[in-house]
Amino acid sequence: MYREASQKLLSFIKKSPSCFHAVATISEQLKAEGFQELKECEAWNLQPQGKYFTTRNNSSVIAFTIGKELDDYHFQITASHSDSPTFKIKEKAELKGRGGYVQLNTEGYGGMICATWMDRPLSIAGRVLVKEGNRLVTRLIDLDRDLVLIPNVAIHMQRDVNDGMAFNKQVDMLPLFSAGACEDGDFDALIAEALGCEVSDICGKDLFLVNRMEPRIWGAKEEFISSGKLDDLQCAFTSLKALLAADNPHAVNVYACFDNEEVGSGTKQGALSTFLSDVLTRINDNLGYGPEELRRAIAKSFMVSCDNAHAVHPNHPEKTDANNCTYMNQGIVIKYSANQKYTTDGISSAVFADLCARAGVPVQYFANRSDMVGGSTLGNLSNQHVSLHTVDIGLPQLAMHSAFETAGIQDTLYMIQALTAFYNTNLHIVDSDVIEVWE
DSSP, X not given: OHHHHHHHHHHHXXXXXXXXXXXXXXXXXXXXXXXXEEOTTSOOOOOTTOEEEEEETTTEEEEEEEOSOGGGOOEEEEEEEOOOOEEEEEEEEEXXXXXXXXXXXXXXXXXXXXXXXXXXXXXXXXXXXEEETTEEEEEEEEOOSOOBBBOOOOGGGOTTGGGOOOOOTTTTTOOEEESSSOOTTHHHHHHHHHHTSOGGGEEEEEEEEEEOOOOEEESTTOOEEEETXXXXXXXXXXXXXXXXXXXXXXXEEEEEEESOGGGTSOSTTSTTSSHHHHHHHHHHHHTTOOHHHHHHHHHTOEEEEEOOEEBOOSSOGGGSOSSSOBOTTSOEEEEOOTTSSSOOOHHHHHHXXXXXXXXXXXXXXXXXXXXXXXXXXXXXXXXXXXXXXXEEEEOEEESTTSSSEEEETTHHHHHHHHHHHHHHSEEEEEETTEEEEEO
16 A cells, blocks of 8 residues: 555656646646636635635645535645746746857756756756737646756866865756757747747746656665655645545535745745635635634634655764654654744644544654754745644655655655545634544
8 A cells, every 4th residue: 555655646746847737737636536626717606515626827726625514614724835946947048158058047946956956867847828819828848858967067177076066056057958959049949849839929938947767666675765846746645635535524625735835935826825815715705604704714724734854864863853853654744843934833733643643643753953944834824824723744755855855655655644534534623722623
């Protein structure tokens, strides 16, 4: 079962070379399970026991199921993100150099580990806006070929490279596109050919570099999975599977997958936007309730913010706290931060740990070393618009923000089981310090 769940995860990641493809893949799975797509710009007509989803910017998606017995109306929400650190190709992409070299002009997106992107085949994926008559239409593109590469400088020309290297993204991280065979405009011509349109029909692009290494299961006992984008497509996949497997007649189960977490979430489609608040408000309105009922429902709601966590590094265990540290294949990570970069508190941790115990899923606890600054995630940002009980969790992994990350083969299934238990359980929040758990 562990292997099967992880194989499905890796297949999902392979189909999701960009945030736009990830949301398209999620949308396809939702439609296959009978979910109805809603447009934000159109009227909604929701029904009890209905299953629905809506997208924003084609890079964020919120799906939800409506229970049939909403006498204790509230929301049970998971949040993950669709984006990962990479390099975005600038609008005017081609850079001509000495000897006929053509490089692509890129800009860093998020906090990637630069060295992991070098000396390996890369491709390009994203979205293109194409003119069709008087319409501008979004077209997804995945060139899916060994197209460019970022070459390292030979050690003979930088003898101190193994002593530590500071990368200049405008100099060191530009991918090589041609050694002289390409002419001006060939990059746009390549995009147009892949889309079956004229270059003049291309009006806008959001294109990113993609690591071409195949996701894989590996190890002497096949204990590991490695892939690009484990952070955070592993959580996007597992929370989606949980939503599809669950049935909670007493709540509105909500699945949110936001874009732009890696760059602060401050966009119209990010966790800091009004996207979640807008959807919850429209659900409330469609169910025939008013503003008072919405406030009461949110006060009784619970969010699980799902974003991967750091496993203890075998070569550098000193990088993690001596006690509050986690290991691959040993279960879900509940993440704490005294400065509230993670929203977990005693109440939300107790609720989620209890759910995991009921589901037979092991739990671990993580906090950063007190002398090291950690990252942030979705929960504390989304709470600025929708304030509710929230726990921050994740799955342990190595090399976060590498082009090729590593996690444990068992933990994918653990997360599916834990989040399915969350969605299946009626969490009855009486007030700030009493939460009843009804299966």
